[in-house]
Amino acid sequence: MQREFEVLVWGATGFTGRLVAEHLAKYYGDNRPLRWAVGGRNQAKVERLSEELDAPSGRIPFVIGDSHDRASLDEIVRRTSVVCSTVGPYARHGSELVAACVEHGTHYCDISGEVQWMREMIDRHEAAARQSGARIVHCCGFDSIPSDLGCFFLQQYVQAEHDAVCRHVQLRVREMRGAFSGGTVASLLHVLDECRRDPRVRRIVEDPYALNPAGMREGPDGPDCPAVRWDHDLHAWTAPFVMAPINTRVVRRTNALLNYPYGRDFRYDEAVLKQGGPIGWASAKSLSTGLKLFLAAATARPTRAILRKWVLPSPGQGPSAAQRENGFFRIQLVGKTDPDAPGHWSAFVSGESDPGYGTTAGMLAECAVCLAQDADQVSVAGGFWTPASCFGMTLVPRLEARAGMRFTVQPDLSAGGPS
Ligand SMILES: NC(=O)c1ccc[n+]([C@@H]2O[C@H](COP(=O)([O-])OP(=O)(O)OC[C@H]3O[C@@H](n4cnc5c(N)ncnc54)[C@H](OP(=O)(O)O)[C@@H]3O)[C@@H](O)[C@H]2O)c1
Missing domain, CATH: 3.40.50.720 (NAD(P)-binding Rossmann-like Domain)
Structure with a gap:
């Protein structure tokens, strides 16, 4: 009816x-x-x-x-x-x-x-x-359509055009401009609180296969990488991506729900791409350190109170219309049929306004x-x-x-x- x-x-x-x-x-x-x-x-x-x-x-x-x-x-x-x-x-x-x-x-x-x-x-x-x-x-x-649908899109192309599967996919955020709303901040703080209060929740959040169906919660990927790394394919430094702990779980769940079209040994990770050379390293290092400091400050009560009062938006607030207009993102997903051999494809996913809101x-x-x-x-x-x-x-x-x-x-x- x-x-x-x-x-x-x-x-x-x-x-x-x-x-x-x-x-x-x-x-x-x-x-x-x-x-x-x-x-x-x-x-x-x-x-x-x-x-x-x-x-x-x-x-x-x-x-x-x-x-x-x-x-x-x-x-x-x-x-x-x-x-x-x-x-x-x-x-x-x-x-x-x-x-x-x-x-x-x-x-x-x-x-x-x-x-x-x-x-x-x-x-x-x-x-x-x-x-x-x-x-x-x-x-x-x-989180998590560009990652999840971007990976699916890449796999569909490689399957249809080359009769192959990318057993390894790496998402790199090439460019992004956006801001947070009060609701997003409240949700992040709530997750941090739950992790602090309950070790069981913390274990779930840290489990790379936390969202896979029961009995399918294992695979070759380890914990999210918190460090600056060199990307051998794109020849540039990378820093941790704040959304990776969510997006990676979703992409892995998709693979499991669809009965492993990307392979049971499928590996997936996400990071922010910087330049090569010392400037790229310094930029990646400052992003990674800034993220760690922010999470530490948002977890400890006194610094959290200061952040809430002076820095972070309150519920109902968010980026202005002009900020949303000026926002954008461009990500690249690099897929390889064999992680150790040449032969790879890239999918690009982009958006023309603030990623989190527009x-x-x-x-x-x-x-x-x-x-x-x-x-x-x-x-x-x-x-x-x-x-x-x-x-x-x-x-x-x-x-x-x-x-x-x-x-x-x-x-x-x-x-x-x-x-
Ligand atoms: N995944 C992403 O990319 C993404 C992007 C943006 C936001 N988010 C998520 O979206 C959520 C909302 O963010 P936001 O900034 O839009 O939040 P917000 O401005 O604070 O809005 C929250 C909404 O929830 C309503 N609400 C609160 N308690 C309620 C209740 N008991 N019953 C019915 N409605 C209730 C509020 O109603 P009132 O207006 O009456 O207060 C308001 O409409 C957050 O969890 C955030 O993390 C995710």
Whole structure:
């Protein structure tokens, strides 16, 4: 039976939620009709947003509930085909909504990057989601679509054109400009708190295969590399990438969920690419040291209080429209069929606005619409999927047409790729 709303943006009054709603208002009006709604906990705020959204289809319907009031969530998700949620930290506010979606067979996507929470949701609800038919897809933002879909895209190309598989893929962030929102900061601090309080959570977060299905949590990759390293293929220094501890788990889960199309010995890592020579080393070293200092300061109570008061954005805040416009990212995925032999390909994934908000809003919105309207192409059963294992190549044209992203591939490893 058709449900009242095809897509609901839950948390639409938040910083990222509003951008997701604006994306839908811009692209899914009269000529691409979509029955969609916005939702949140504060009636006055949600009502104001629904009036302000400049949608060609007129005023956007809204629903009111609370992430901790299960009855209100049940009522909302029963009326909806796909919920896309930006209410975070997810470990604090997201569990009841996932449970409600699983129970009522409502598809769900989000932009969580909280590995310990996703693992808890998978462990608790995977069996029930298979039964109800609910497709649950975490990580539909900057973490981890460029990594997960970029790797899938590269593997598809190499398979189709060369009948081969890249057993080793390395993602390198070549260029990026972006900022954090208060919600992202709150989620990061929450993960650090949970790790400090509970050694079991810390072990999950540090496990390179934490998101793989039970019985498939092993492979050749070790812990994330915290150090400056030399990249022998791109001839430059690399520094740790802050999103790697999330993205790598998602890419490995995709490989496991799809029954190891990249091979059981598939190896994957991510880093930020700097230049060669002493300047490149110094730049990589300062990024790596800065990241360590930031994490230490965010963990210790006195320095965290100072960061919160003077440095970090509060919930609801984030990069301005001008900052989002000026943001961008360009990443390269280098794939090799044999890690020790020549023969390699590069995929490039880029975005034209702030990765965490401009492009992320488009990514999450397009994932939700894809779940709602591309049923003929997205054929996976109920369960917990990654973006690549759920949407596969179906998502690529959507992201290129409406989220300012580009996916390209080229065989020449030495080139810097398309500009
Ligand atoms: N993966 C990525 O690339 C990526 C990028 C950006 C953000 N994120 C994640 O997205 C999440 C949101 O970030 P943000 O900066 O948009 O946060 P935000 O501005 O603080 O927004 C949070 C939203 O959650 C709502 N909310 C809080 N408690 C609620 C409750 N009990 N019931 C219903 N709604 C509730 C807030 O409602 P009110 O407006 O009423 O306060 C607000 O709409 C964070 O977890 C962040 O890490 C991920």
